[in-house]
Amino acid sequence: MVITSENTLSDTIKFVRDFLRSNITDPIKLSRPVKEKFVMTSYPNRKTIYPLITVRGRIEGSTKLGQQSEQQLTNIVIEVRIWSRNEKEKNDLFGEVSNKMLKNQHPTATANTSTNVQLFDFGINFANDLDEFGEDAVKSKISEFRYIFIM
Amino acid sequence: MNNAIHNQGFLLEGEVKNSIAGHRAEPTSVDTGNFLNSVHTDNSQMLVSRVSSEAKYAQHLEKGTSKMAARRHFENSTARKKNSINTGIRLAIKSP
Numbered sequence: 001m002v003i004t005s006e007n008t009l010s011d012t013i014k015f016v017r018d019f020l021r022s023n024i025t026d027p028i029k030l031s032r033p034v035k036e037k038f039v040m041t042s043y044p045n046r047k048t049i050y051p052l053i054t055v056r057g058r059i060e061g062s063t064k065l066g067q068q069s070e071q072q073l074t075n076i077v078i079e080v081r082i083w084s085r086n087e088k089e090k091n092d093l094f095g096e097v098s099n100k101m102l103k104n105q106h107p108t109a110t111a112n113t114s115t116n117v118q119l120f121d122f123g124i125n126f127a128n129d130l131d132e133f134g135e136d137a138v139k140s141k142i143s144e145f146r147y148i149f150i151m
Numbered sequence: 152m153n154n155a156i157h158n159q160g161f162l163l164e165g166e167v168k169n170s171i172a173g174h175r176a177e178p179t180s181v182d183t184g185n186f187l188n189s190v191h192t193d194n195s196q197m198l199v200s201r202v203s204s205e206a207k208y209a210q211h212l213e214k215g216t217s218k219m220a221a222r223r224h225f226e227n228s229t230a231r232k233k234n235s236i237n238t239g240i241r242l243a244i245k246s247p
Contacts, residue, residue, distance in 0.1 A: 048217065061233065083217065130210050138217045 003117050005151040008074060012147065013057045015117055016078050016101075017041055020053060023100045027051055027089060043083075050138065051084040051093060065150065074149045077125065082141045090139045094127060101145060119147040153197055155243030159236040160192040160200025166228040167202060175231075177222050180212055 001018070003011040017039050026038040032049060039053045056079050062072040080097055084090040101114075105122050108115040114122055127143035166175075171187045173179030181187055189206040202225070203209075215221030 043215070043217070043220075058230075060230075081214075130214050130216075132211070132216050140217075142214055 001117055008151055009057055012076050017055045024096050054081045072151050074151050076147045078145045080143050084139050090141050094141050121148045152243050155240055156198055157194040157200050159239050163202045163232050164192045166232050167224050170224040170228050177224055
C-alpha cells in the first residue's frame with residue numbers, strides 16, 4: 001500500500017479501512033452474509049447488519065515545509081464510527097480499534113504500518129458516544145484519529 | 152486580545168446559523184426553529200469562546216444517524232471560517 005500525493009485522502013481512508021478489515025474481529029463473522037462487509041467507507045443504503053464500522057476522512061489544512069519548498073505538511077483526520085447493537089459491543093470494538101491503530105505505527109521498515117506508508121504523528125482527537133433514541137436503538141461511537149502526511 | 156477571541160466566537164455562531172438556515176451548502180435544518188435558536192456563544196471564560204447548541208438532537212444532526220445522513224453544520228462552518236478566525240486573532244496580536 002502506497003499513499004500518493006494525487007489521492008492522499010482516499011488512499012489514507014483505504015489504508016485504514018483495509019487495516020481494520022483484516023485486524024478487527026467481526027463479532028458476527030460466522031453469520032454475516034458473504035457479500036456484506038464489516039468495515040466500509042460509507043454508511044450503506046441497503047439493509048444494514050450490525051455491528052458495522054464506517055471510516056471517513058478529511059484534510060484539516062496544510063502548511064508549507066519551508067520558504068524554498070513546494071512540499072506541504074498535511075493534517076489528515078480519520079473518523080472511525082462504530083455502529084453496534086449494544087453498549088458492550090460498542091466499547092469493546094472501540095477498544096480494539098484504538099489499540100490496534102496505536103500499535104500499528106512501527107517499525108517503519110515493516111509493510112503496512114502507518115509510518116511505513118508515510119503517515120506520521122498518530123493521535124486520537126476524541127471519542128464520544130452518539131446513541132440513538134428509543135428501545136433497541138442503534139448504539140454508536142464516533143472517534144477521530146489524526147495523522148500528518150508530507151505531500 | 153480577549154475581545155478578539157470572543158468576537159471570533161460570534162463570527163462562527165453567525166456562520167453556523169446561516170448553515171442551519173439553509174444559506175450554505177448544507178441541507179436546511181429548520182423545522183420549528185428550536186435548533187437554530189439554541190446555537191449560542193459562551194464567552195464566560197478569558198481567551199476562550201465556545202459555540203454550541205443545547206438541543207438534545209444537535210449531535211445527531213451534526214454527525215448523522217442510521218436513518219439520516221450527517222449535516223455537519225458546525226464542522227463545515229468551522230472549516231469555512233478557520234482562516235478568517237486565525238486572521239482576526241493574528242491582527243489583534245499585532246495591533247498595539
